[in-house]
Amino acid sequence: MFFVSVNYPNRIIGGVGVMKSYNICKRCVMDTTDPDIFFDESGICNHCKEAEERLRKPPLGLSAGQKAEALQSIIRKIKERNRNKKYDCVIGLSGGVDSTFVAYKVIGLGLKPLAVHLDNGWNSEIAEDNIKNILEKLEIDLVTQIADWEEFKNLEIAFLKASTPDLEISSDHAIVSLLYYYAAKENLKYIINGVNTNSESILPSAWSRGHNDWRYIRLINKKFSGYTLKTIPHRSFLKSKYDKYIKKIEWLSILDYLDYNKFEAKKIIQKELNWKDYGGKHYESIITKFWQGYILPTKFGFDKRRAHLSSLIVAGQISREQALEELKLPAYPPEDIEKDIKFFCEKLGISLEEFEIIMKTPAKTFWDYPSYEKSWYYKVLKAMRNTKKAF
Ligand SMILES: [Zn+2]
Numbered sequence: 188m189f190f191v192s193v194n195y196p197n198r199i200i201g202g203v204g205v206m207k208s209y210n211i212c213k214r215c216v217m218d219t220t221d222p223d224i225f226f227d228e229s230g231i232c233n234h235c236k237e238a239e240e241r242l243r244k245p246p247l248g249l250s251a252g253q254k255a256e257a258l259q260s261i262i263r264k265i266k267e268r269n270r271n272k273k274y275d276c277v278i279g280l281s282g283g284v285d286s287t288f289v290a291y292k293v294i295g296l297g298l299k300p301l302a303v304h305l306d307n308g309w310n311s312e313i314a315e316d317n318i319k320n321i322l323e324k325l326e327i328d329l330v331t332q333i334a335d336w337e338e339f340k341n342l343e344i345a346f347l348k349a350s351t352p353d354l355e356i357s358s359d360h361a362i363v364s365l366l367y368y369y370a371a372k373e374n375l376k377y378i379i380n381g382v383n384t385n386s387e388s389i390l391p392s393a394w395s396r397g398h399n400d401w402r403y404i405r406l407i408n409k410k411f412s413g414y415t416l417k418t419i420p421h422r423s424f425l426k427s428k429y430d431k432y433i434k435k436i437e438w439l440s441i442l443d444y445l446d447y448n449k450f451e452a453k454k455i456i457q458k459e460l461n462w463k464d465y466g467g468k469h470y471e472s473i474i475t476k477f478w479q480g481y482i483l484p485t486k487f488g489f490d491k492r493r494a495h496l497s498s499l500i501v502a503g504q505i506s507r508e509q510a511l512e513e514l515k516l517p518a519y520p521p522e523d524i525e526k527d528i529k530f531f532c533e534k535l536g537i538s539l540e541e542f543e544i545i546m547k548t549p550a551k552t553f554w555d556y557p558s559y560e561k562s563w564y565y566k567v568l569k570a571m572r573n574t575k576k577a578f
Pocket residue numbers: 212213214215216217231232233234235236497
């Protein structure tokens with residue numbers, strides 16, 4: 188078994204599909220670099236509207252008092268159920284702002300978490316220091332699973348060769364699988380996570396897809412790597428249903444109960460946990476920084492900062508003007524590009540020539556490869572779910 192940290196995330200405009208003329212939303216900063224975006228007659232995009240819808244739903248749409256009450260009721264249930272156990276919930280810990288704030292809050296609420304971390308070989312030093320500080324200050328037990336580097340490296344190279352924008356889902360999938368693994372092992376029913384609607388309500392599916400799709404990940408590896416996946420934590424379609432319906436493990440996004448504001452959260456954890464900032468969203472991981480800041484904009488033609496900044500605009504945490512100002516800054520520090528390409532290639536064991544070929548290979552999408560989502564049983568289940576909703 189692989190032991191653990193956390194972390195988490197298409198198409199070139201004109202690279203795939205129909206070429207659209209450039210347009211940008213009048214309310215947020217999403218634009219036609221998302222090939223599936225559409226605008227209403229006032230120039231407002233579908234992402235804004237869908238995000239607003241999500242923010243209106245419980246728990247986010249509840250009053251502050253109702254949210255506090257709902258959260259207290261869940262916390263009471265978790266404590267009662269696990270009174271005699273060493274732990275009462277599982278949390279992921281990456282050293283990033285969201286997961287650190289979750290750890291801080293969970294301890295503040297009197298819970299007894301088991302923290303889980305996947306070391307996929309790309310942790311930044313800052314993230315590792317942050318984790319050390321968090322564990323010491325909050326006295327939390329941590330289980331770290333170190334990925335088999337040969338296996339993990341080859342999986343990442345396979346995604347590079349597959350030419351889809353989904354390389355990072357291999358880490359995301361492994362982390363989530365690991366959280367469920369430890370929840371089941373310790374017989375715990377709650378995974379308390381840092382996923383939050385305020386800063387993550389917008390993310391086009393064309394920019395990242397297949398996080399829960401082990402078939403997609405496994406078959407990309409099979410086609411492009413030739414290296415067998417033996418130890419990477421994963422969950423099949425059936426296992427995910429088993430965890431949900433038989434084991435009844437729940438995924439609690441606690442930050443949605445807390446009117447989460449990342450800027451405020453940073454100040455608190457800096458003061459209380461000596462937490463250090465690493466820059467962009469999810470840049471606690473070196474590969475995430477390079478992937479989102481360099482490869483996605485350069486090869487796939489989109490900048491994930493747009494989705495993140497747009498989420499913050501809809502949540503009322505920044506203005507559109509602030510977001511546009513931030514987007515004027517380069518997605519990646521130009522002075523670091525050459526040095527970091529070299530580091531990236533050396534770490535993965537590929538030559539600069541191979542990297543150049545990868546960057547020039549035309550972009551593909553999730554839909555170009557087999558997956559659960561493309562299978563007949565997935566479609567049947569989806570149709571059944573939609574029919575049930577309609578009645
Ligand atoms: Zn918009």
